[in-house]
Amino acid sequence: xxxxxxxxxxxxxxxxxxxxxxxxxxxxxxxxxxxxxxxxxxxxxxxxxxxxxxxxxxxxxxxxxxxxxxxxxxxxxxxxxxxxxxxxxxxxxxxxxxxxxxxxxxxxxxxxxxxxxxxxxxxxxxxxxxxxxxxxxxxxxxxxxxxxxxxxxxxxxxxxxxxxxxxxxxxxxxxxxxxxxxxxxxxxxxxxxxxxxxxxxxxxxxxxxxxxxxxxxxxxxxxxxxxxxxxxxxxxxxxxxxxxxxxxxxxxxxxxxxxxxx
Numbered sequence: 001x002x003x004x005x006x007x008x009x010x011x012x013x014x015x016x017x018x019x020x021x022x023x024x025x026x027x028x029x030x031x032x033x034x035x036x037x038x039x040x041x042x043x044x045x046x047x048x049x050x051x052x053x054x055x056x057x058x059x060x061x062x063x064x065x066x067x068x069x070x071x072x073x074x075x076x077x078x079x080x081x082x083x084x085x086x087x088x089x090x091x092x093x094x095x096x097x098x099x100x101x102x103x104x105x106x107x108x109x110x111x112x113x114x115x116x117x118x119x120x121x122x123x124x125x126x127x128x129x130x131x132x133x134x135x136x137x138x139x140x141x142x143x144x145x146x147x148x149x150x151x152x153x154x155x156x157x158x159x160x161x162x163x164x165x166x167x168x169x170x171x172x173x174x175x176x177x178x179x180x181x182x183x184x185x186x187x188x189x190x191x192x193x194x195x196x197x198x199x200x201x202x203x204x205x206x207x208x209x210x211x212x213x214x215x216x217x218x219x220x221x222x223x224x225x226x227x228x229x230x231x232x233x234x235x236x237x238x239x240x241x242x243x244x245x246x247x248x249x250x251x252x253x254x255x256x257x258x259x260x261x262x
Contacts, residue, residue: 009109009112009113009169010112010117010118011036011037011038011039011165012037012039012085012108012112012118012119012120012165013039013040013041013077013078013081013117013118013119013120014028014032014037014039014040014041014119014120014122014158014161014162015041015042015043015074015077015078015084015119015120015121015122016028016040016041016042016043016045016122016154017043017044017074017121017122017123017124017129017130017133018043018044018045018046018124019042019045019046019124019125019154020045020046020047020124020125020126021046021047021053021125022045022047022051022052022053022054022057023053023054023056023057024057024125024153024154024155025040025042025045025051025054025057025068025154026051026053026054026055026056026057026058026059026061026065027057027058027154027155028040028122028154028155028158029054029057029058029061029064029065029068030057030058030059030060030061030155031155031156031158031159031162032061032064032158032162033058033060033061033063033064034159034162035159035162035163035165035166036166037162037165038063038064038067039067039119040064040065040067040068040069041068041069041070041071041077041119042068042069042070042071043070043071043072043073043074043076043077044070044071044072044073045070049068049070050065050068074121074129074132074133074136075136075185075189077119078119078121078136078137078185079184079185079186079189080117080184080185080186081116081117081118081119081184081185082111082116082117082118082182082183082184082185083107083108083111083112083116083117083118083119083138083182083226084118084119084120084121084136084137084138084185085104085105085108085118085119085120085121085137085138085139085140085141085161086121086129086133086134086136086137086139086140086141087120087121087122087123087129087140087141087142087143087157087161088123088128088129088134088140088142089128089142089143089145089150095217095220095221096134096135096137096139096140096220096223096224097139097140097224098139098140098141098142099139099140099141100141100142100143100144101141101143101160101161101164102164102167102168104139104141104164105141105161105164105165105167105168106168107139108120108165108168109165109168109169111182114180114182115181115182116182117184120141120158120161120165121133121134121136121137122154122157122158125153125154131216132216135216135219135220135223136185136189136219136223137223138223138224138226139224141161143157143160180228180229180230180231181228181229181230182226182227182228182229183227183228183229183231183232185223187227187229187232188222188223188225188227188232189219190232190236191222191227191232191235191236191239192218192219192222194236194239194240195218195222195239196215196218198239198242198243198246
């Protein structure tokens with residue numbers, strides 16, 4: 001879809017984490033098709049795929065259903081994306097930035113206009129997204145629903161976000177142009193794993209029962225930074241250099257701490 005400036009910004013991928021009923025997948029696909037969003041990705045659908053109930057419930061959105069891709073994990077489903085929104089009712093104490101639908105989708109469109117591949121992540125029907133899944137996103141979007149009845153089904157959530165995407169495209173959100181190519185989620189995750197691999201031998205992740213949370217907090221910080229590919233490559237080079245220096249220094253330190261043979 002072209003915005004008012006004539007530039008083309010691709011529609012976001014819609015990622016459904018562990019959807020249960022085929023009917024819910026189908027109605028989500030129908031909502032997507034209403035607003036020209038066609039890239040539907042499923043993470044470990046409970047009843048497998050393909051699913052005829054999903055096709056029937058899509059009310060003719062076959063062009064969405066026929067091109068569904070299935071992944072084992074959220075990390076795999078968003079690996080090729082550079083900007084991802086996680087939809088959730090509550091931030092649950094995360095340091096990750098929280099926006100409303102209009103601002104969140106305007107930001108997504110701005111990234112898409114720069115050539116970034118984008119996506120929107122939706123959680124399970126019963127309890128939403130896991131903390132580790134939210135950590136894969138750049139920002140969180142919450143809906144301004146009545147706190148006394150904050151109950152939206154999957155298709156409703158997809159419909160709201162697809163509508164806001166279409167609206168943001170029409171408004172031609174103005175984010176500064178850049179020649180930098182955004183880093184994908186896979187590249188950011190690689191930076192995170194590299195950093196963790198260097199910190200683990202030093203005993204940084206202590207106590208043991210807090211290690212997983214500490215690792216996830218690092219991913220939360222890195223996920224929200226808006227890296228481009230060159231920045232990630234530069235930081236990976238810095239980490240590789242520090243890792244080599246640590247390996248070179250360690251034997252010297254051991255020798256100095258040993259008994260004096262002279």
